[in-house]
Amino acid sequence: xxxxxxxxxxxxxxxxxxxxxxxxxxxxxxxxxxxxxxxxxxxxxxxxxxxxxxxxxxxxxxxxxxxxxxxxxxxxxxxxxxxxxxxxxxxxxxxxxxxxxxxxxxxxxxxxxxxxxxxxxxxxxxxxxxxxxxxxxxxxxxxxxxxxxxxxxxxxxxxxxxxxxxxxxxxxxxxxxxxxxxxxxxxxxxxxxxxxxxxxxxxxxxxxxxxxxxxxxxxxxxxxxxxxxxxxxxxxxxxxxxxxxxxxxxxxxxxxxxxxxxxxxxxxxxxxxxxxxxxxxxxxxxxxxxxxxxxxxxxxxxxxxxxxxxxxxxxxxxxxxxxxxxxxxxxxxxxxxxxxxxxxxxxxxxxxxxxxxxxxxxxxxxxxxxxxxxxxxxxxxxxxxxxxxxxxxxxxxxxxxxxxxxxxxxxxxxxxxxxxxxxxxxxxxxxxxxxxxxxxxxxxxxxxxxxxxxxxxxxxxxxxxxxxxxxxxxxxxxxxxxxxxxxxxxxxxxxxxxxxxxxxxxxxxxxxxxxxxxxxxxxxxxxxxxxxxxxxxxxxxxxxxxxxxxxxxxxxxxxxxxxxx
Amino acid sequence: xxxxxxxxxxxxxxxxxxxxxxxxxxxxxxxxxxxxxxxxxxxxxxxxxxxxxxxxxxxxxxxxxxxxxxxxxxxxxxxxxxxxxxxxxxxxxxxxxxxxxxxxxxxxxxxxxxxxxxxxxxxxxxxxxxxxxxxxxxxxxxxxxxxxxxxxxxxxxxxxxxxxxxxx
Numbered sequence: 001x002x003x004x005x006x007x008x009x010x011x012x013x014x015x016x017x018x019x020x021x022x023x024x025x026x027x028x029x030x031x032x033x034x035x036x037x038x039x040x041x042x043x044x045x046x047x048x049x050x051x052x053x054x055x056x057x058x059x060x061x062x063x064x065x066x067x068x069x070x071x072x073x074x075x076x077x078x079x080x081x082x083x084x085x086x087x088x089x090x091x092x093x094x095x096x097x098x099x100x101x102x103x104x105x106x107x108x109x110x111x112x113x114x115x116x117x118x119x120x121x122x123x124x125x126x127x128x129x130x131x132x133x134x135x136x137x138x139x140x141x142x143x144x145x146x147x148x149x150x151x152x153x154x155x156x157x158x159x160x161x162x163x164x165x166x167x168x169x170x171x172x173x174x175x176x177x178x179x180x181x182x183x184x185x186x187x188x189x190x191x192x193x194x195x196x197x198x199x200x201x202x203x204x205x206x207x208x209x210x211x212x213x214x215x216x217x218x219x220x221x222x223x224x225x226x227x228x229x230x231x232x233x234x235x236x237x238x239x240x241x242x243x244x245x246x247x248x249x250x251x252x253x254x255x256x257x258x259x260x261x262x263x264x265x266x267x268x269x270x271x272x273x274x275x276x277x278x279x280x281x282x283x284x285x286x287x288x289x290x291x292x293x294x295x296x297x298x299x300x301x302x303x304x305x306x307x308x309x310x311x312x313x314x315x316x317x318x319x320x321x322x323x324x325x326x327x328x329x330x331x332x333x334x335x336x337x338x339x340x341x342x343x344x345x346x347x348x349x350x351x352x353x354x355x356x357x358x359x360x361x362x363x364x365x366x367x368x369x370x371x372x373x374x375x376x377x378x379x380x381x382x383x384x385x386x387x388x389x390x391x392x393x394x395x396x397x398x399x400x401x402x403x404x405x406x407x408x409x410x411x412x413x414x415x416x417x418x419x420x421x422x423x424x425x426x427x428x429x430x431x432x433x434x435x436x437x438x439x440x441x442x443x444x445x446x447x448x449x450x451x452x453x454x455x456x457x458x459x460x461x462x463x464x465x466x467x468x469x470x471x472x473x474x475x476x477x478x479x480x481x482x483x484x485x486x487x488x489x490x491x492x493x494x495x496x497x498x499x500x501x502x503x504x505x506x507x508x509x510x511x512x513x514x515x516x517x518x519x520x521x522x523x524x525x526x527x528x529x530x531x532x533x534x535x536x537x538x539x540x541x542x543x544x545x546x547x548x549x550x551x552x553x554x555x556x557x558x559x560x561x562x563x564x565x
Numbered sequence: 566x567x568x569x570x571x572x573x574x575x576x577x578x579x580x581x582x583x584x585x586x587x588x589x590x591x592x593x594x595x596x597x598x599x600x601x602x603x604x605x606x607x608x609x610x611x612x613x614x615x616x617x618x619x620x621x622x623x624x625x626x627x628x629x630x631x632x633x634x635x636x637x638x639x640x641x642x643x644x645x646x647x648x649x650x651x652x653x654x655x656x657x658x659x660x661x662x663x664x665x666x667x668x669x670x671x672x673x674x675x676x677x678x679x680x681x682x683x684x685x686x687x688x689x690x691x692x693x694x695x696x697x698x699x700x701x702x703x704x705x706x707x708x709x710x711x712x713x714x715x716x717x718x719x720x721x722x723x724x725x726x727x728x729x730x731x732x733x
Contacts, residue, residue, distance in 0.1 A: 136638055143674070149673075153674070156639055187643055190592075195596075216639050217634070218674045220670060302608050305604065561596055
C-alpha cells in the first residue's frame with residue numbers, strides 16, 4: 001500500500017493540543033480532527049494560501065460499533081492549485097453524533113451531509129434542509145450502520161409521499177407579473193431520465209424556485225458490497241454508471257490492487273486503458289445523444305447510438321456482455337483478449353469518426369441548438385469548484401482538472417493527449433467539451449494500438465488473487481485447492497484503507513475502501529462524480545425556463561445508478 | 566373489402582389483430598435496462614418492425630408497460646399509479662432480473678420483483694437482457710394476446726352453448 005508523507009503545515013500549531021492529529025502510514029495525508037475545531041480548520045484549509053483545499057470531493061460516514069466513538073465522518077479534500085489531497089476524520093459518539101455543517105465553506109457539503117444523515121444518522125447543525133436524501137419517507141433507521149439488517153425493508157404508501165412546495169425566498173412580491181404555479185415533473189418522466197423528481201415553482205414561464213428529489217434508484221450498493229466478497233463486488237460496480245461500466249470496474253479493481261500491493265501485468269493495463277477510453281466515448285455519446293433528443297434533435301440520437309452498438313460488439317467479444325461488462329478482475333482482466341482485438345479496435349477507429357462528424361455538422365453551428373444552449377445554465381469555474389464539480393462539466397467552466405493528467409494512472413502518462421477546456425460553463429460548452437474529448441480518446445486509443453499489444457498474461461500470476469486456469473483446476477490438486485479457496489473465501493485483503501480515483505466519464509470517480517481483513521469489504525464509499533452536479537441542478541434551473549431545465553439536465557449527464565448507488 | 570375481394574372475420578378477431586400488431590409501449594425505464602431498451606428502439610434492432618411502433622410516455626395512450634430497471638420501494642407507489650392510469654386492455658413486460666425479482670439486490674430499499682404491486686404478463690430474464698432477449702419477450706406477449714383472445718372466444722362459445730341448452 002502506498003504511504004504518503006504528512007506535510008508539516010504551519011497552521012496546525014495554532015490549534016489546541018490533540019485537536020488535530022496526523023495519522024502515520026496512510027495512503028494520503030490524513031488528520032484526525034476533533035469536531036470542536038472542524039469549522040475553523042475547514043475554513044482555514046480552504047483559504048490559507050499554503051493549503052488552498054478548494055474542492056470538497058467526498059464526505060461519508062463510517063461505523064465502528066466496537067469503538068468508544070462509534071462513528072467517523074470522513075472528508076476527502078483536494079487542492080486544485082497545489083494538486084494535493086487531504087483526508088479529515090472526525091470521530092463521533094453514538095450518543096451525540098452531531099457535527100457543524102460546512103455548507104458555508106464548501107457548498108458541495110449540502111447533499112453529502114444529507115446522505116450521511118440518512119445513512120448513519122450523523123446530524124449536521126446548521127444544515128438548512130437535513131431531510132433524508134436516498135431512502136424514502138416511511139424509512140426507519142439508518143441503513144449503513146453495521147447493526148442494520150441488509151434486507152430489512154419498509155413499505156412506502158402513497159399517503160406518506162413527500163410533497164415539496166418550493167417558494168422563492170422573497171415570497172409573493174408585486175414584481176410578479178404572472179400567477180405562481182407549482183409544477184411536478186417526474187419521477188417517471190422521459191426528460192427526468194426516469195428517476196428524478198423536480199418540483200418547480202413557476203412565475204409565468206420562469207422557474208423562481210425548485211426542489212430536486214432523488215433516491216428513486218437507491219439500490220444499496222454500499223450495503224451490498226459489505227455482504228459480498230471482494231470479487232463479488234465487481235458486478236455491482238458495473239451498475240453504478242452503467243453507460244461506462246468498464247471504467248467503474250477499473251476504478252474498483254485498482255483500489256483493491258493497491259491495498260493488496262499488486263500490479264496487474266502490462267497487457268491488462270494496456271487493454272484497460274483502451275477499453276476505458278472506448279467506454280468514455282460511449283458515455284459521451286449517450287450524454288450528447290440524450291441532451292439532443294431532450295431538446296428535440298432526434299436524428300442525432302440515432303447517429304450517436306450507432307457507435308455505441310459498434311463498441312458493444314468489441315466489449316461483447318472481450319467478455320460476453322454488452323452493457324454491464326464485469327470485464328476486470330482484481331489483478332488483471334477476466335480472460336484472454338480475443339485474437340482479433342486489435343483488428344476490431346482499428347475498425348472502430350475507422351467507423352466512429354463518421355458518426356461524430358455527422359452530429360458535429362448537424363449541431364455545432366445549428367441556430368436552433370445555439371439558441372437553446374448558449375448561456376443556458378451557465379456557472380463560473382469558481383462556483384463549480386466550490387460546489388464540488390469535476391470532469392467535463394467543470395472543464396466546460398474553464399478549470400482544466402483531469403485525473404488522467406493531474407494524477408496519471410495506467411498508461412495515461414505515456415500517451416500524448418490534451419485536456420479540452422471551454423470557458424462558458426453553459427450547456428453548449430458541456431456539449432462541446434464532450435465532443436472534443438471523444439476526439440482525444442480516439443487519439444489515445446490510436447497511440448496505444450500503434451505501440452502493439454504487450455506480451456504476457458492477462459492477470460497476475462498469484463494464486464491468492466487470480467483463479468488458476470480451468471484445466472489446471474481439473475487436473476492438479478494444488479490448483480483445485482486454490483480455486484476452491486478463492487471461490488469460497490474470496491481474496492484476503494489486508495486491513496487498511498485507501499482512496500483510489502480514476503477519471504470517470506463524468507468526473508473524478510473515487511473509491512474509498514476500508515478493509516478489516518475479514519475477506520469482505522468493511523466499507524466501500526463511492527465518490528460519484530455526478531452527485532455534486534445533480535446537487536447543483538436546482539441552482540442552475542432557477543431563473544431559466546422549464547425547457548432550459550430539460551436541456552440542462554441532459555448536459556449534466558447524471559446517471560441515476562451512480563448518483564444514488 | 567380489399568379491392569374487389571371480401572374478407573370475413575369476427576369482431577373479436579379483428580380486435581385481436583389490431584391489438585396485436587399495434588402495441589404502444591410505455592417505457593418505465595429506471596436503470597441499466599433502460600439503456601438496453603433504448604438500443605432496442607434505435608436503428609440497429611428497431612422494435613418497430615414488430616408493431617411496437619410508437620413509444621408513448623403517457624400512460625393514457627399506451628397498451629403495454631415495459632418496466633426496465635430496478636424498482637425501489639420509493640418508486641413503488643409511482644409505478645402502481647402509472648399502471649392504474651393505463652386504459653384497458655393493458656399488459657406488463659418485466660424486463661431484467663431486478664424488475665422480475667429484485668435481482669442481486671436483496672436489499673433494504675429494493676422491491677423484490679414488481680409483481681408485488683402490478684400483474685406481470687411476460688418476464689424477460691437477464692441483467693440486462695440482450696436486445697434479442699427483449700424482442701423474444703415482446704413476441705411472446707403477442708402470442709399471449711392471441712392465445713387470450715382464442716380462450717375468450719372459446720369461453721364465449723361455451724357460455725352461449727350453456728345458455729342455449731339451459732333455454733332448451
